Amino acid sequence: xxxxxxxxxxxxxxxxxxxxxxxxxxxxxxxxxxxxxxxxxxxxxxxxxxxxxxxxxxxxxxxxxxxxxxxxxxxxxxxxxxxxxxxxxxxxxxxxxxxxxxxxxxxxxxxxxxxxxxxxxxxxxxxxxxxxxxxxxxxxxxxxxxxxxxxxxxxxxxxxxxxxxxxx
Numbered sequence: 483x484x485x486x487x488x489x490x491x492x493x494x495x496x497x498x499x500x501x502x503x504x505x506x507x508x509x510x511x512x513x514x515x516x517x518x519x520x521x522x523x524x525x526x527x528x529x530x531x532x533x534x535x536x537x538x539x540x541x542x543x544x545x546x547x548x549x550x551x552x553x554x555x556x557x558x559x560x561x562x563x564x565x566x567x568x569x570x571x572x573x574x575x576x577x578x579x580x581x582x583x584x585x586x587x588x589x590x591x592x593x594x595x596x597x598x599x600x601x602x603x604x605x606x607x608x609x610x611x612x613x614x615x616x617x618x619x620x621x622x623x624x625x626x627x628x629x630x631x632x633x634x635x636x637x638x639x640x641x642x643x644x645x646x647x648x649x650x
Contacts, residue, residue: 485538486511496521496554500529509536513543519555526554530561541571549578556583564589573597581607588614593622600629608636612643622647 485508489499494517503509512533521529533539542562549555559579562569563586570592579601587596598611608627615622625644632640 485509486513488513488515489517490515491517493518493520495519496525496529500525500532503529503536504532507536508538510538511541511543512539513541513545514547515543515545517547519547519549521550521554523551523554526551526557529554530557533558533561533566535565535567538568539566540568541573542566542569543571543573544577545573545575547577552578552580556580559583560586562590563587563593566590568592571595571597574599574601576600578602581610584610585614587611588616588618591619593618593620595624596622597624597626598630599626603627603630603632603636605633605636605639608632609639612636612639615640616643616646620647 485506487502487506487509494514496519499519503512547555555577556579559574560583562572569590571594573595574597576599584607603611622644625640627640
């Protein structure tokens with residue numbers, strides 16, 4: 483039976499997240515909605531280690547997630563793109579994400595749906611995302627970048643990248 487790990491409308495420690503992910507190799511979806519993630523850098527590393535290479539994880543969703551240390555969240559997001567072999571969907575909505583974390587999108591060759599809504603993308607970060615899409619070999623079918631600060635220049639870069647995937 484497909485398994486999911488969901489937290490909503492609460493405070494969650496990074497230690498708790500790591501523990502819960504580590505308990506189940508069959509988790510297909512991790513969803514955090516209106517959650518505050520707390521914990522130190524070591525707790526973040528623990529959560530990242532549990533996510534690293536997760537064999538069943540296909541979908542990762544963060545909606546309105548607040549963190550004490552944004553670098554920790556960037557590490558977790560980067561770990562997803564770099565090491566999770568069956569990742570198909572990433573949805574980030576109203577989450578702060580760094581340019582460095584966005585650069586790792588190109589490491590995922592299995593991604594089909596990428597939602598980056600209200601994450602403060604601008605032309606520079608849109609170009610970073612487009613570069614990752616264009617060079618990854620992924621067969622991205624859905625890209626949602628609504629509610630960001632992208633001009634025609636950034637939109638054109640993303641359009642060009644999506645055309646290179648041959649699947650849109």
